[in-house]
Amino acid sequence: MVPYEYYVALSGLLMVLGLVGIIVRRNLIAMLLSTELMLNAVNIAFVAFDMKVGDVSGQVFVFFILTIAAAEAAIGLGLIMAIYRLKKDVNTETITELKL
Amino acid sequence: MSVIEQIVGTLGMPNFALVMPELIILITAFILLIVELFTKNKALITGLTIAGLVISLLPLFQFLSNGIVGNTFYDLFWVEPFSTIFKIFLIMATIFIVLNYTPYFEAKKTFYGEYYYITLFALLGLMIMLSAKSLITFYIGLELSSVSVYILAGMFRKHYKSKEGAFKYLIIGGSGTAIISYGIALIYGASGSLDFSEILNAIMNKYDIGTIAGLILLVVGLALKVAAVPFHQWAPDAYEGAATPITTFMATVVKVATLAIIAKILVLAYPLHIPYWSFAWSILAALSMIIGNFIALRQRNVKRMLAYSSVAHTGYITAALAAGTETGISALIFYSLIYIFMSIGGFVFLSAMEKSNNWSNDINDFKGLAKKNPMIALFMLIIMFSLLGIPPTVGFMGKFGVFIALIEQEIWWLAVVLVVMSIVSAGYYLRVVIYMYMYEPENDKNINLAIPEVFTITFMSIFILLSGIYPTIFFEISRALAITLTSLI
Numbered sequence: 080m081v082p083y084e085y086y087v088a089l090s091g092l093l094m095v096l097g098l099v100g101i102i103v104r105r106n107l108i109a110m111l112l113s114t115e116l117m118l119n120a121v122n123i124a125f126v127a128f129d130m131k132v133g134d135v136s137g138q139v140f141v142f143f144i145l146t147i148a149a150a151e152a153a154i155g156l157g158l159i160m161a162i163y164r165l166k167k168d169v170n171t172e173t174i175t176e177l178k179l
Numbered sequence: 180m181s182v183i184e185q186i187v188g189t190l191g192m193p194n195f196a197l198v199m200p201e202l203i204i205l206i207t208a209f210i211l212l213i214v215e216l217f218t219k220n221k222a223l224i225t226g227l228t229i230a231g232l233v234i235s236l237l238p239l240f241q242f243l244s245n246g247i248v249g250n251t252f253y254d255l256f257w258v259e260p261f262s263t264i265f266k267i268f269l270i271m272a273t274i275f276i277v278l279n280y281t282p283y284f285e286a287k288k289t290f291y292g293e294y295y296y297i298t299l300f301a302l303l304g305l306m307i308m309l310s311a312k313s314l315i316t317f318y319i320g321l322e323l324s325s326v327s328v329y330i331l332a333g334m335f336r337k338h339y340k341s342k343e344g345a346f347k348y349l350i351i352g353g354s355g356t357a358i359i360s361y362g363i364a365l366i367y368g369a370s371g372s373l374d375f376s377e378i379l380n381a382i383m384n385k386y387d388i389g390t391i392a393g394l395i396l397l398v399v400g401l402a403l404k405v406a407a408v409p410f411h412q413w414a415p416d417a418y419e420g421a422a423t424p425i426t427t428f429m430a431t432v433v434k435v436a437t438l439a440i441i442a443k444i445l446v447l448a449y450p451l452h453i454p455y456w457s458f459a460w461s462i463l464a465a466l467s468m469i470i471g472n473f474i475a476l477r478q479r480n481v482k483r484m485l486a487y488s489s490v491a492h493t494g495y496i497t498a499a500l501a502a503g504t505e506t507g508i509s510a511l512i513f514y515s516l517i518y519i520f521m522s523i524g525g526f527v528f529l530s531a532m533e534k535s536n537n538w539s540n541d542i543n544d545f546k547g548l549a550k551k552n553p554m555i556a557l558f559m560l561i562i563m564f565s566l567l568g569i570p571p572t573v574g575f576m577g578k579f580g581v582f583i584a585l586i587e588q589e590i591w592w593l594a595v596v597l598v599v600m601s602i603v604s605a606g607y608y609l610r611v612v613i614y615m616y617m618y619e620p621e622n623d624k625n626i627n628l629a630i631p632e633v634f635t636i637t638f639m640s641i642f643i644l645l646s647g648i649y650p651t652i653f654f655e656i657s658r659a660l661a662i663t664l665t666s667l668i
Binding site for chain 2: 094097098117120121124128131134137144150151154158159161165
């Protein structure tokens with residue numbers, strides 16, 4: 080059986096990938112995908128720690144995170160639609176109006 | 180049927196009396212959801228919302244007067260005086276904000292019934308979050324409110340900035356959510372539980388890597404939600420983009436509830452790690468005060484200036500957390516409660532002004548306001564003085580409390596930063612007053628104020644003055660709450 084530390088390492092890696100994705104990507108949809116990646120990294124971490132602790136509350140938490148990720152994705156895609164309708168573009172370099 | 184009987188038999192029915200305020204708000208929100216489909220009667224929708232909010236206050240006052248404390252929903256939901264008092268203030272703040280929805284949205288032609296019930300859902304999330312006894316409840320409440328506020332922020336019709344601000348809020352808030360939940364996962368891995376008291380018993384004063392990393396991630400995520408520098412980038416954009424009454428809601432109700440839950444989690448689950456988290460908050464507070472105030476200085480747009488001032492106020496309030504003592508917690512409670520009044524006053528003033536045609540929130544629009552409408556300009560002057568912290572107003576008392584708490588713990592450098600940055604903030608708060616009083620009116624912008632707006636601004640500024648002269652009631656409430664919170668461990 081794979082020890083739980085490997086899963087935690089994997090989740091940490093995915094988390095960092097998601098964070099880097101949010102920082103470097105310039106496409107709205109890719110940024111939204113990166114936040115989803117981060118939330119899924121958390122799911123892996125929860126299941127891994129659940130394996131260590133031998134409890135079920137970690138797995139229950141995963142269901143809540145899944146629900147919340149879905150809700151956030153729905154709102155994010157809705158906002159991207161609204162932005163695309165107004166600007167015909169999804170690149171943050173060209174559509175940003177609010178600046179320091 | 181037998182399965183349900185078994186579950187209820189082993190676990191027992193949850194005590195619904197303790198979640199009565201939340202239930203009332205939930206039911207009101209669903210009634211509004213249905214009613215809004217059939218009628219566009221704005222007075223009816225507003226009236227229903229206000230009625231639901233007022234009715235939900237009654238069980239809360241009953242909890243307080245009868246001293247009811249208890250758990251329900253299998254130790255997930257916890258009614259105690261700390262959360263009850265904060266809920267009362269949040270509901271009252273929401274009543275004042277909802278009153279100002281209709282005039283603004285009508286003038287801006289962006290009236291949707293959704294504004295009302297999504298506000299209620301956001302408030303419900305915050306109330307659930309405040310009653311948390313376990314990190315699950317906290318997380319669900321936080322997310323219910325965050326997701327609702329993303330929608331509220333992006334709902335301004337045909338207004339591109341609103342969408343952009345909301346999307347930034349969604350992306351940064353979503354990463355904050357992920358960071359908080361990763362922190363919760365690490366804490367769960369280290370302690371094996373999600374309940375505050377069990378976390379405390381499991382980790383005690385252990386300093387292993389899992390506990391510390393979990394604590395750091397939790398603090399970073401919460402700092403992001405409460406818009407402390409360096410995690411504040413979303414706040415000015417989302418505040419500027421959203422419709423002004425929604426900005427009011429975000430800058431007061433959401434922010435104060437998040438500050439309260441920060442104090443609650445850190446005091447209840449991590450009382451033995453005070454040196455760690457108080458150090459983290461002192462850095463965040465100092466950065467928020469310095470950067471928030473200096474960027475606010477160069478803003479010409481008053482709404483954006485108030486947004487940065489709200490970041491700076493996060494700094495003042497979390498500086499109290501850096502003290503980490505009972506006095507510090509009491510100062511935090513005091514400042515966050517009075518911040519509700521000051522911030523609602525300022526933002527509602529802006530929302531009232533924005534209704535006049537071609538008002539762009541630019542500082543030049545304020546020229547000669549005192550000549551055109553002396554009463555409302557006087558009230559704005561009081562609110563600005565209170566945000567700045569000039570003695571007869573209550574804002575001074577808030578900063579004074581934080582200052583005393585910092586001196587007691589001998590965190591001198593942060594106390595000095597607090598005082599110096601308050602002086603810097605005079606630069607932009609007084610600029611508004613100067614433009615109102617010392618310039619001749621340039622244009623003939625007609626100011627039309629609705630009754631709720633006049634009522635709100637008058638109430639807030641008179642309240643600020645009175646409680647500044649006689650702050651004892653608030654001091655007593657916040658002291659009592661700080662003692663309750665530290666005794667709950």
